Amino acid sequence: MAGGKARSVSGNNRRAAGELEASVLAALWAAGEPLTAAQVNEQLPGDLAYTTVLTILSRLHDKGMLTRRREGRGYAYAPVEDEATHTAERMRSLLDRGPDRAAVLSRFVSELSAQDELLLHRLLAEQGHSTPGGPKPRA
Structure with a gap:
């Protein structure tokens, strides 16, 4: 698609939802401040559609992993936990299983x-x- 950040989601170009969530969280942790969906999209590698990033942000918010505050017509998102806390919880969860x-x-x-x-x-x-x-x- 000319001029847009849309990308194919078929075949080898498709990324797992977990990988996208991890990339979005990494972008937010690196920013150190709340970001809008458009700002997150700018930080991500590849050409993801804005709507894809918005969906991932909404899912992470629904899971309780992000907070959001109204910014303009949309939201700015921030992680609930810092990266070290998140990683430690994942390690503990794997160990418990x-x-x-x-x-x-x-x-x-x-x-x-x-x-x-x-x-x-x-x-x-x-x-x-x-x-x-x-x-x-x-x-």
Whole structure:
């Protein structure tokens, strides 16, 4: 479509709703202030239709993930949670769904970089959790 931001939603060009939601949330977190649908659309890669962005914003608002305030004839949207809180909740949710919590945590920790492992130990110590023996040296 000439001059517009519309794009095909068939075949390989179609993105999953979760991917679009994640992109919209990322744009809002990066902005650090409420954005209108048009402003969000400008921040997204590709040529999405304005109505597609508006639909995703409405869905995220209906799910309680965004707040909105009247701006002109439309709304400006902002995330309810910051990115770190959102990601931590997703991680916890995935962990809760697994049948073997210890195995999942063990695998997660074993794949941390040495720097992230030290950071995790420090954060656990700051939260009052014991970290017997401290971090193990990496081979």
